[in-house]
Structures are given as structure tokens and as C-alpha cells.
Amino acid sequence: MAEQALSGSCLCGAVRYTATGVPKRFYHCHCSRCRKVTGTGHASNLFVEGTLDWQCGKDRVAEYRLPDAKRFANSFCVTCGSRLPRYVPEFNLVFIPAGSLDDEPELRPQARIFADSRSAWSCTAAELPEYPAYPE
Incomplete structure (x- = not known):
């Protein structure tokens, strides 16, 4: 996949x-x-x-780190x-809550993860593979 510049913002436009x-x-x-952090059936x-x-607005960004979680913030x-993105230096990755994007990413959803934790009322999509935790 080619390099892409993706822009996004918060709801109020401050960031x-x-x-x-x-x-x-x-x-x-x-x-x-x-589910808890989004208030929905899944996070994209x-x-x-x-x-x-x-x-703009970097000073308006806060972060909450769950004390007992290795990777969750x-x-x-x-x-x-x-919700806004965060940089994860140990993996050189930018974690982006897709709903914050103003641009369309070229990559489309690849899978549903932690499917064993899915709420019974949550949506499903047969066209995507499902994994009980992180895929290999």
C-alpha cells in the first residue's frame, strides 16, 4: 500500500x-x-x-491510560x-479512531477482532473475517 496523508478533526473543530x-x-x-470508550458495539x-x-489544538488533546492495560489508551x-489519534512510538504507528477522519483511507476494514467479546446486540458483517483476539 502506498503512503497516504489522512486528515481529521474533532467534532467541535478545535483539534x-x-x-x-x-x-x-x-x-x-x-x-x-x-465498546466502553466508544459507547457502541465496536471501535473502528x-x-x-x-x-x-x-x-491545531494539540493543547486541547488529553489522554487516559487504563492502569492495568498494556496497550489501551x-x-x-x-x-x-x-476520540483522537495517538502516536505509538514502540511500533512507529499512528492509532486513528477512523470516525475522526475527514479523509477516506485507501485501506478498508480487514477484520473484526475480539469477536468472542461481541455483544449480542452488536452488528455483524459476514464479508469480514473474525478473530477471537488479535490476528496472527
Whole structure:
């Protein structure tokens, strides 16, 4: 996949960003943490190998790290509460909540992960593979 520049923003417009790099993974995650942080049946998360640049509002971005979680954190706008991306240095990845994007990524969702944690009322999509946890 080719490098892509993806721009996004929060609901109130106070925060704007651009993630530049190669989209690597795009998953719908049904784990309980993603359900709680989104208030929905799953989170749609895009992972881009590259950089994250804040166009405006970086001072409006807060992060909550779940104390007992190895990889889970939630970045959000302190004004409107919209989820926002975060850079994960140990993997050189930008974690992007796909709903925050203003641009269309070239990569489409590849799978549903943590499907064993899916709520009975949550949506399903037969065209996507499902994994009980992270895929290999």
C-alpha cells in the first residue's frame, strides 16, 4: 500500500491533525474496552505506520491510560470529547479512531477482532473475517 496523508478533526473543530504514512491495519474491535470508550458495539481503528502532526489544538488533546492495560489508551478533545489519534512510538504507528477522519483511507476494514467479546446486540458483517483476539 502506498503512503497516504489522512486528515481529521474533532467534532467541535478545535483539534485538527494529519497522519502521514502507510496504512497497515484497519480493524473493527469488539473488545469490552473499545465498546466502553466508544459507547457502541465496536471501535473502528486504523493503524498507519508513519507520523502524526497536529495542525491545531494539540493543547486541547488529553489522554487516559487504563492502569492495568498494556496497550489501551484513549486520546480525546477536552472540549467536545471526540476520540483522537495517538502516536505509538514502540511500533512507529499512528492509532486513528477512523470516525475522526475527514479523509477516506485507501485501506478498508480487514477484520473484526475480539469477536468472542461481541455483544449480542452488536452488528455483524459476514464479508469480514473474525478473530477471537488479535490476528496472527
